[in-house]
Amino acid sequence: MPAPRTVLLTGAAGGLGTLMRELLPPYGYRLRLFDRRPVDGAPDAVIADLSDKEALRAAVAGVDAIVHLAGISLEAPFEKILRSNIGGTYHLYEAAREAGVRRVVFASSNHAVGFTPRPEDGSAAIPVNTPRRPDTYYGLSKGFGEDLASLYWDLHGIETVSVRIGSCYPAPTSVRMLSIWLSPGDCARLLHAALTAPGVGHTVVYGSSANTRLWWDLSAARALGYDPQDDSEPYAAELLAAQGPLDPANPEHAHLGGAFCTDPPRWPH
Template sequence: MPAPRTLLLTGAAGGLGTHLRKLLPSYGYRLRLFDVMPVEEVRDTEEVVTADLADRAALREAVRGVDAVLHLAGISLESSFEKILRANIEGTYHLYEAVREEGVGRVVLASSNHAVGYTPAPGPGGPLIPVDTPRRPDTFYGLSKAFDEDLAQLYWDRHGLETVSVRIGSCFPEPTTVRMLSIWMSPADAARLFHAALTAEDVGHTVVYGSSANTRLWWDLSSARALGYEPQDDSEPFAAKLIAEQGELDRSKPEQALLGGHFTTDPPIWPH
């Protein structure tokens, strides 16, 4: 499919959304921004919709006329089940209904490594984690991403709505922990991956891992590369400094031996 002319970017005020606002226009996208929080420093080429995913009328209006949707909106950390349900499960359902009703053909969905967070991380030289590994969510947040992937599959099978679900690792200008050396995705590589996911032919519902071409990589990027993704960055230049400060991973500790890191061991967040 040709590169979409107008892209709805949900979660545009967040950290990843802010990076992509700077990077995606160079790939030919005109951005329509959606977030419950105000978007700062709006450019002349950007449209902005400030609304909640629960506002179905505003959401449908935001979707109308776009060529594709990059869905980053929602809670990106653990929270109470009630908050996760509203933002990440019901909110994503509302988005898919709006996309279906408006006849938009492609969604790129921000999933997460936390959908498989209790999966053991491979040791040095061990086999990479495939995308078809059984889902083992590590939190209500991870559970919501597992749901979102299934929702995407349902809308492909029932309605022919294509989705690429991207299990994002950690997307920051540089990694900040030793664990992150294995799952880091540079913002520039994020833009490359999302562009590939938006433009590849016949994706149906495809699940990919989102990271750079890290020397210490934990998961298999072959399904992402099949979309045309060619990562250019590697976390290894940051490794020596981080290891000197934090030490090598201690695989006797679950938070360092499991894919989901501290999400697998942090105390649960109960309603309050």
């Protein structure tokens, strides 16, 4: 499909949103910014909470697509996750439906499948259709978002690519991250592919760079036209020297979700 011209970017003041504010416009997008906090250098950004239905209606009016990054990005009490990540995502899809927006890119997370055991060296990569095993209320909310996107495709014809993002930072900061790192440049490439690929319906993909130590299958993302350019391997020697290799006997290292799987009373049972 042709590249959307005007894209609503929610969560524009967050870490990932800040990176994408710089990296998406070169692809030809005009960004409309939305966050509950002021966005540096963007006095025309929409400053509102996802629970503000009127503000959301105004924010989606006239946009061609939405990149939904907003919400709580770590574990939090269920009531906060419910309001921001679950209720907020519902409000966003309702606003998109009312405005006739037909493409959303939803920032899902590896934590939707966080209790999935990480692959051993040389074993098969984790497929995108692996059963969901959320590791937190946060991960649970991302599974809800994926199902909500599926529902709005089937009921209302809103197409969504749900991207299970690994860790998007300028450089990996842990040995675990060597396997799930998504460079900012590759993140922009993936979002661009998700915004422009034809006939996605509701598609779930993993979001990472082409890492040598990759844990999951990127074929669904590549099918959208995503061509990752980066690899975490140049950072491996320094991180391994400082932190040592992953230990499968350590719950933090045994599962895809890392430390999110170790917070008592969830671990051990």
